[in-house]
Amino acid sequence: MDLKERLHSHLIQIVRDRNPYLASAGHFYVQQYIREQLGQWGTVEIDDFAVRGRIHHNFILDLPPLNPPLAKGGKQENLPIVIGAHYDTVPGTPGADDNATGVAVLLELARAIALQPLKYPVQLVAFDMEESGFWGSRHYAAKCKQQQQSIRLMISLEMLGYCDRTPNSQSYPAGLKYFYPNIGNFIALIGNLRTVRDMITLSRNIRKVGQDCEWLPVPNRGLIVPDIRRSDHSPFWDNGYPAIMVTDTANMRNPHYHQPSDKIETLDLDFLAGVCRGLMEAIRYIM
Numbered sequence: 633m634d635l636k637e638r639l640h641s642h643l644i645q646i647v648r649d650r651n652p653y654l655a656s657a658g659h660f661y662v663q664q665y666i667r668e669q670l671g672q673w674g675t676v677e678i679d680d681f682a683v684r685g686r687i688h689h690n691f692i693l694d695l696p697p698l699n700p701p702l703a704k705g706g707k708q709e710n711l712p713i714v715i716g717a718h719y720d721t722v723p724g725t726p727g728a729d730d731n732a733t734g735v736a737v738l739l740e741l742a743r744a745i746a747l748q749p750l751k752y753p754v755q756l757v758a759f760d761m762e763e764s765g766f767w768g769s770r771h772y773a774a775k776c777k778q779q780q781q782s783i784r785l786m787i788s789l790e791m792l793g794y795c796d797r798t799p800n801s802q803s804y805p806a807g808l809k810y811f812y813p814n815i816g817n818f819i820a821l822i823g824n825l826r827t828v829r830d831m832i833t834l835s836r837n838i839r840k841v842g843q844d845c846e847w848l849p850v851p852n853r854g855l856i857v858p859d860i861r862r863s864d865h866s867p868f869w870d871n872g873y874p875a876i877m878v879t880d881t882a883n884m885r886n887p888h889y890h891q892p893s894d895k896i897e898t899l900d901l902d903f904l905a906g907v908c909r910g911l912m913e914a915i916r917y918i919m
Contacts, residue, residue: 635740636905642669642736643896646719647728652688652760654723662719662735666691666758669739673746681771683761690768691758693742698749711784712753713918715741716769716864718762718790725894729886731762733899734789737908744912752784752918759864769864777871785830785918786875787911788865792819794886795903803884805857808848816885818844819907822860823876824869825849830918831876837917838910843903845910859884878911 633641649655650662670676670693679690694712717734721727735758742756761767769788776783795817796802802816803809819838821831831847838845853869854861861869862882868875880903883889888898 635908636901638740638743639736639904639908640896640901642739643728643732643899646732646735647726647896649724649726650719650721651723651763652720655721659720663689663691663760666719666735666739670742670756670758673742679757679768679772679775681761681767683764683767688760688768690760690772693756695742695745695749695754695756697753698751700753710753711782712755713750713784713915714755714757714786714868715915716757716759716772716786716788718759718768718864720760720763722763722890725890725892728888728894728896728899729791729794729880730882730889730894731789731791733791733793733880733904737789737792737904737911740908741912741915745915750916750918762864766864766867770867773867773871773873776873783868783873785827786865786868786873787915788863788868788875788877790863790865790877790879791882791886791889792878792880792907793899793901793904794880794888795900796885801885802881805859805884812846812848813844816881817903818846819910820879820881821845821847821876822854822865822879823847823849824853824874825851826874827876830874833917833919834876834911834914837914838907841906841910841913843906843910878907880907 650658677692759768865875
């Protein structure tokens with residue numbers, strides 16, 4: 633299968649109501665699918681956390697760098713890149729774009745990096761409970777901070793498959809529409825100020841594969857524009873880490889956001905494959 637077919641195959645398995653409380657069967661099915669897919673490339677760590685007395689799970693796959701360091705040191709190449717996507721949904725939606733697309737791309741990045749390692753170690757993380765308040769990523773980011781774990785860069789994959797090529801299909805938070813396109817055919821990178829150089833590198837190389845890409849640097853943990861904090865990158869911002877959200881901009885483009893109509897049929901699989909291919913290429917150029 634080519635990349636587009638593999639992404640579609642993942643979506644068929646993931647797209648279903650998978651709210652951890654109101655659709656626990658679908659939620660459990662997708663958990664097992666993620667473990668099985670990541671487990672092809674190494675040992676999957678189950679990262680448990682509790683919410684209101686119930687145990688939830690993040691799934692972590694560590695992939696070693698191309699040339700593992702002989703001894704621990706402070707070199708930047710030794711620091712991991714964390715790539716994450718959440719697998720839960722709000723109640724009553726099959727969550728095709730939100731966030732089966734992010735998980736599908738996460739699984740394909742795992743495949744690509746396992747087969748052709750980066751110079752950095754990579755942690756691929758499937759987060760639970762994003763829709764209820766970023767519980768999984770808050771737990772993970774806080775644990776990294778507590779353990780004094782340095783992170784080269786965190787990349788949050790959040791809704792990657794909706795594209796609308798008609799004029800005025802793209803909206804923005806107040807003030808931004810004057811600086812960005814009004815056609816919703818691009819993927820967006822939103823990062824804190826520490827990631828400006830990485831966003832320039834990523835966007836340039838994503839565009840090289842023919843995928844339009846825009847980027848937005850935000851100060852002060854994004855607090856001035858709450859809309860841009862709505863994913864698993866924000867706990868990493870709050871803990872002082874460099875983090876970027878990759879997004880098709882959610883409800884600012886996709887009318888099916890958090891609706892029962894968020895189905896595979898509404899996605900643009902060529903766009904999704906272009907985003908995935910762009911990320912595969914661009915991540916290799918992070919210096």
